[in-house]
Amino acid sequence: MLNFHEYLKYLKKNKVFGMMTEDELQALLLCVMNHDVDGDIVEIGAWAGLSTILLAMGETLSRLHRRVITIDHFKGSLEHQAMLKGKSTYSMFMRNISLCKVKDKIKVLQMDSQEAHKLLDQQISILFLDGSHMYPHVKKELKYYPEKVKKNGLILIHDYEPQWQTKIAVDEWIQENEEYEKVVLINTLLIVRKK
Numbered sequence: 001m002l003n004f005h006e007y008l009k010y011l012k013k014n015k016v017f018g019m020m021t022e023d024e025l026q027a028l029l030l031c032v033m034n035h036d037v038d039g040d041i042v043e044i045g046a047w048a049g050l051s052t053i054l055l056a057m058g059e060t061l062s063r064l065h066r067r068v069i070t071i072d073h074f075k076g077s078l079e080h081q082a083m084l085k086g087k088s089t090y091s092m093f094m095r096n097i098s099l100c101k102v103k104d105k106i107k108v109l110q111m112d113s114q115e116a117h118k119l120l121d122q123q124i125s126i127l128f129l130d131g132s133h134m135y136p137h138v139k140k141e142l143k144y145y146p147e148k149v150k151k152n153g154l155i156l157i158h159d160y161e162p163q164w165q166t167k168i169a170v171d172e173w174i175q176e177n178e179e180y181e182k183v184v185l186i187n188t189l190l191i192v193r194k195k
């Protein structure tokens with residue numbers, strides 16, 4: 001049995017840091033664990049791997065045997081680039097997924113999300129968007145990725161709040177596309193279902 005809060009403590013102690021709150025990480029895990037649509041789990045925006053690890057854990061607990069595919073150029077988003085000073089987060093990501101023993105479950109596409117969608121099949125079970133927060137980037141991701149999500153699949157969007165341009169792009173997309181419905185907001189994690 002997984003003790004979720006003990007597991008988060010273990011990750012913190014081992015310097016596996018991420019950008020989501022405990023509530024959001026818990027929601028991520030439970031969504032993946034309880035969702036019953038077969039297909040791929042696709043993440044945009046891995047950073048150091050914390051969210052990727054939770055997706056892989058949730059998948060293991062679900063027993064559906066879905067692939068977890070993560071897309072990141074590992075150069076950081078605009079808001080991280082001053083801190084990273086040109087360094088990549090790839091080695092930290094690889095260290096963390098190895099430490100948590102989920103490396104074998106994860107396929108990494110180290111590239112820009114604007115290119116990676118061309119490599120994906122039309123069979124996404126859960127799409128998790130947490131890459132760039134810039135309006136034109138999110139707009140393009142919403143153009144190419146949700147069309148690959150299966151009926152009853154989920155689209156999870158992090159940083160859905162007025163501070164980020166993500167919210168503007170997502171609200172426009174929902175208004176223009178009747179097949180998607182907002183289900184629940186947990187802190188800044190928006191869960192959308194494809195009808």
Ligand SMILES: C[S@@+](CC[C@H](N)C(=O)[O-])C[C@H]1O[C@@H](n2cnc3c(N)ncnc32)[C@H](O)[C@@H]1O
Binds near residue numbers: 019020051072075077
């Ligand atoms: C907010 S962080 C992800 C945090 C991670 N989901 C977590 O909770 O631990 C955003 C990540 O998206 C990546 N990113 C930003 N724009 C991207 C793009 N256009 N294509 C691929 N990756 C991108 C950055 O390199 C960064 O690692």
